[in-house]
Amino acid sequence: MKALRGLGIGWLVLVLIFLLGPTLVVLVDSINSATSFPSPFEQATLRWYRALGEHEEFLDAAINSVEIALASSAIATLCAFLGGFALSRRRVRFGHAISTAMLSPLFIPEIVIGLAILQVLGLVALPLSMLTLIVAHAVFVLPMALRLTLSGFSRFDFGLLDAARSLGANPARAMLAVTLPILRPSLIAGFTLSAVFSFVNLPLSMFLTTPRTATLPVVVFAYMESRIDPMIAALATLVVLIAAAATIGVDRFLRIRILD
Amino acid sequence: MAYLELDRITKRYGTATAVADLSLSVVEGEMLCLLGPSGCGKTTTLRAIAGFEHVDSGAIRLGGVDVTDIPPEKRDIGLVFQNYALFPHLSVEENVAFGLRMRKRPAAEIRATVAEALRLVQLDGVGGRLPRQLSGGQQQRVALARAIAIRPRLLLLDEPLSNLDAKLRDTMRDEIRRVQRETGLTAIFVTHDQSEALAMADRMAVMDHGRIVQVDTPARVYDNPAHPFIAGFIGQANLIEGRVVEASGGTALIEAGGLRIGGHCRAALSVGQSAMAVIKTDRSRLMRGAGVADETTVPVRVTMRTFLGPFVSFTCENATGVKLSALMPSADAQFEAGESVLLSWRVEDCLIIPGVA
Ligand SMILES: Nc1ncnc2c1ncn2[C@@H]1O[C@H](COP(=O)(O)OP(=O)(O)O)[C@@H](O)[C@H]1O
Ligand SMILES: [Mg+2]
Numbered sequence: 001m002k003a004l005r006g007l008g009i010g011w012l013v014l015v016l017i018f019l020l021g022p023t024l025v026v027l028v029d030s031i032n033s034a035t036s037f038p039s040p041f042e043q044a045t046l047r048w049y050r051a052l053g054e055h056e057e058f059l060d061a062a063i064n065s066v067e068i069a070l071a072s073s074a075i076a077t078l079c080a081f082l083g084g085f086a087l088s089r090r091r092v093r094f095g096h097a098i099s100t101a102m103l104s105p106l107f108i109p110e111i112v113i114g115l116a117i118l119q120v121l122g123l124v125a126l127p128l129s130m131l132t133l134i135v136a137h138a139v140f141v142l143p144m145a146l147r148l149t150l151s152g153f154s155r156f157d158f159g160l161l162d163a164a165r166s167l168g169a170n171p172a173r174a175m176l177a178v179t180l181p182i183l184r185p186s187l188i189a190g191f192t193l194s195a196v197f198s199f200v201n202l203p204l205s206m207f208l209t210t211p212r213t214a215t216l217p218v219v220v221f222a223y224m225e226s227r228i229d230p231m232i233a234a235l236a237t238l239v240v241l242i243a244a245a246a247t248i249g250v251d252r253f254l255r256i257r258i259l260d
Numbered sequence: 261m262a263y264l265e266l267d268r269i270t271k272r273y274g275t276a277t278a279v280a281d282l283s284l285s286v287v288e289g290e291m292l293c294l295l296g297p298s299g300c301g302k303t304t305t306l307r308a309i310a311g312f313e314h315v316d317s318g319a320i321r322l323g324g325v326d327v328t329d330i331p332p333e334k335r336d337i338g339l340v341f342q343n344y345a346l347f348p349h350l351s352v353e354e355n356v357a358f359g360l361r362m363r364k365r366p367a368a369e370i371r372a373t374v375a376e377a378l379r380l381v382q383l384d385g386v387g388g389r390l391p392r393q394l395s396g397g398q399q400q401r402v403a404l405a406r407a408i409a410i411r412p413r414l415l416l417l418d419e420p421l422s423n424l425d426a427k428l429r430d431t432m433r434d435e436i437r438r439v440q441r442e443t444g445l446t447a448i449f450v451t452h453d454q455s456e457a458l459a460m461a462d463r464m465a466v467m468d469h470g471r472i473v474q475v476d477t478p479a480r481v482y483d484n485p486a487h488p489f490i491a492g493f494i495g496q497a498n499l500i501e502g503r504v505v506e507a508s509g510g511t512a513l514i515e516a517g518g519l520r521i522g523g524h525c526r527a528a529l530s531v532g533q534s535a536m537a538v539i540k541t542d543r544s545r546l547m548r549g550a551g552v553a554d555e556t557t558v559p560v561r562v563t564m565r566t567f568l569g570p571f572v573s574f575t576c577e578n579a580t581g582v583k584l585s586a587l588m589p590s591a592d593a594q595f596e597a598g599e600s601v602l603l604s605w606r607v608e609d610c611l612i613i614p615g616v617a
Contacts, residue, residue: 162312163345165332167359167410177358181349 023240029233037229048234058235061219065199068130068215072137073145073194077187079138080145085179088153099150106143113140114207133208133215137198144197145190152186185254192250196243262321263288263446264309264414269318271304278304280470281318286414291440291447293457293478296467297493302450305467306416309448311335322413333362338407338445340417344399346391352378352402353387359410377405380439397428404436408443415440415447421456433460454494458482466490484526488616491538498544498584500537501615504529512612517580521556523610534615543609544586546574546593546601557604560584565597576603 029038033045052058083102087095105113117136126132156179164174180187202217209218216239224232262285271279278301286292294302307313309320311332319328327335338359347355356377360370378384381401391399400420407415420436421429437460440447451457457464458478465475466489474486485491492499502516507529513522514535521537529535551557560576572593574586584603595601 157343157345159341159343159345160347162310162332163339163341163347163406164358164362165312166310166335166337166339167406168333168336168362169358170331170333173362177362178347182347 026233026240027237029230030237031234032230035230037233048230049238051231052234052238055231057214057219058216061214061216064130064213065216068134068137068213069195069198071134072141072198073191075134075138076142076145076194077149077191079142080149080190081180081183081187084146084149084153085175088150088156089158099146102146103143105140110140110201110203111207114204117204118207128208128210128213130213133205133213136204136208137201140201140204141194141197144193145187148186148190148193149183152183156182188250188254192246196246200239200243262286263323264448265319265321266305266309267319267321269305269308269315269320271301271308271313271315277470279308279315282467282470282472284465284472284475286446286448287463288446289444290462291437291449291460293461293464294448294450294467295454295457295461295464295494296452298452300467301470302452302467303418304470306339306418306448306450309414310337310339310416336410336413338410338412338415340400340403340407340415340420342419342422344391344403344423346399346402346406348391351388351390352383352394355391355402356387356406356409358406363410373409374405377409380408380442381405381435396424397432400424400432401435404439408439408445412445415445417447417449419450419452421451422453429456436460458494466493468493484611485538485613486527488536488613491536491611491613496541496585496587498537498539498541500539500582500584502535502537504531504533504535504612507531514612517578517582519558519578519580519582521610521612522607523612524608525612527614529612529614536613536615538611538613539605539609541573541585541587542571544584544603544605545588546576546586546595546603548601551602551604554608555604555606556610557602558582558584560601560603562595562597562599562601565593565595576601578603 028041030048031044031046032039032041033043033047034040086092087099092098114136117132117139121128121132160178160182161171161174164178165171169177200217201215202221205215205218206221209215220232220235264286266282266284268281268283269279270277270281280301282301282305294305296302304313308315311327311330315328319326321327322335347358350358353374356374357370360373365373374387375384378387381404383398383401383405386394386398391402394402403420417436421432424432433456436449449457449460461478463475464478464481465472466481467473468489474481474490476484481490482495485494488499491497500514500516500519500521502514502519502521504512505515505520506513507525510524510526511522512525512529512535513520514537516537523537546562558578560578562574562576564575566573566575567590570590571587572590574588574593574595576584576586578584586603
């Protein structure tokens with residue numbers, strides 16, 4: 001029994017090291033004073049973080065990324081809410097096919113989605129813009145929002161809407177006064193997860209950004225094509241911290257379950 | 261003039277007919293129990309009255325106005341659901357206030373009405389709690405308070421006691437009846453439990469396969485079931501199917517499995533038609549020795565004896581395999597399983613009703 005438990009804990013530690021180890025290495029790199037990269041640890045410093053401040057292109061790209069993440073997640077969450085409601089309320093004809101289609105970006109390679117969207121935009125002669133980028137991201141993150149929303153609706157008692165209507169609420173008011181507040185945790189969780197996925201996405205953005213709409217991952221990737229230095233490690237660390245803070249923050253402080 | 265009138269309503273789901281050409285009148289201020297086995301269309305009927313199901317044909321009139329095409333939120337009908345359907349994100353007070361908020365009543369009036377509704381269901385003091393912090397019985401009271409707070413024109417209750425344990429069920433049954441009397445609301449109470457219906461109803465409507473088979477006071481339905489289905493469904497009775505051999509005035513004689521059984525009848529019967537003798541088990545008794553005048557006596561063998569506290573229930577069988585039961589006070593119940601005895605009842609306790617086609 002005891003030996004088995006020890007084995008289990010050992011396995012857990014291995015998995016955690018495997019998952020978090022690379023991130024920790026990057027974090028250490030970002031505060032290493034050595035100028036070549038990678039190199040053994042010399043001395044702790046924040047100079048790479050200060051250096052970031054001199055690269056305005058990173059800040060501009062970060063602002064783009066945040067805007068795109070917020071806008072695309074808002075669209076995806078709204079679609080997931082309405083779609084989840086319709087798919088869960090009663091047995092819909094082809095309901096399973098519809099939800100599978102809405103979840104499909106999950107298992108189609110992002111490069112394929114990016115290429116496909118680029119081609120379609122070309123066909124209908126729409127130029128690349130912030131809007132097309134946001135819509136593409138919304139499609140890409142929809143599965144995250146939809147999965148959390150569907151799981152929220154699976155616990156939702158649609159009889160509550162009948163109760164609301166018998167008390168004088170028309171369908172729209174019943175939705176606002178009952179469905180929305182009860183689904184709120186799922187929607188916030190879906191929104192947060194979508195925003196994080198959009199924020200860190202590279203493959204899709206590579207196809208669909210212009211110099212003006214370049215996102216942070218795209219700019220970082222372009223920068224790294226010419227050189228790799230500890231400043232990138234500092235930037236990567238910041239991105240990881242922001243994404244982790246958003247997810248953990250919502251999970252812990254709003255007590256909305258994303259992380260299980 | 262009926263307050264609520266269901267005029268030949270029909271509701272189909274695909275090829276299945278849930279409610280079939282059903283007509284029913286409810287008088288203002290009464291509590292009508294809609295009684296029937298599970299799946300007979302009670303919920304569908306209630307949902308049609310509330311406006312959630314659109315009937316395929318027929319009309320629903322409330323207070324003389326045709327409401328058939330009015331959406332549920334404009335009908336002013338209070339509903340109490342089987343699973344309570346309380347809003348989990350709102351406190352007890354907010355739940356009860358919901359209907360008043362939707363009606364945009366002034367805050368002071370809402371506060372007063374909510375307090376009064378909670379007092380009526382004896383729930384003052386828990387207004388700030390969330391539904392999940394309440395017991396089943398308390399949740400049921402909140403559901404009732406929420407429905408009556410809007411001063412509905414009609415109160416509908418769909419098996420409101422079925423999720424409660426037996427003891428609480430009796431208390432809540434009396435509570436619902438008291439609240440309905442105190443508010444003077446017209447109510448329809450749906451149940452599949454005959455004792456609930458008998459105890460609560462001013463009048464009861466017995467339903468089977470989407471139709472109403474009898475509407476009357478509980479006592480009259482109990483004593484004079486109009487249909488074999490009701491005879492089997494309400495009260496415990498010996499039901500003996502046979503054919504009419506004599507019929508005159510208010511009495512009839514039927515032959516069934518070698519037995520000749522006489523009794524009184526209300527419907528006109530003709531010789532040769534199929535009929536059923538209905539004898540309540542508590543009017544049947546076992547005895548030893550010879551029969552008694554004015555009683556029908558059947559020699560039987562006791563197959564089972566079940567002690568029920570104040571009563572003992574005997575299951576018996578006669579030589580031709582007809583099964584009969586008798587429910588006797590424990591003091592008079594000195595008979596054992598396997599014993600050969602006489603099962604008898606007074607002729608006037610036997611009702612002969614027309615059989616099923
Ligand atoms: N939404 C529905 N779709 C299909 N059939 C239904 C639906 N609701 C009820 N039914 C059918 O209609 C019949 C009556 O149901 P219901 O009114 O719920 O009965 P009760 O409340 O008396 O148990 C049942 O046979 C049931 O299967
Ligand atoms: Mg039902």
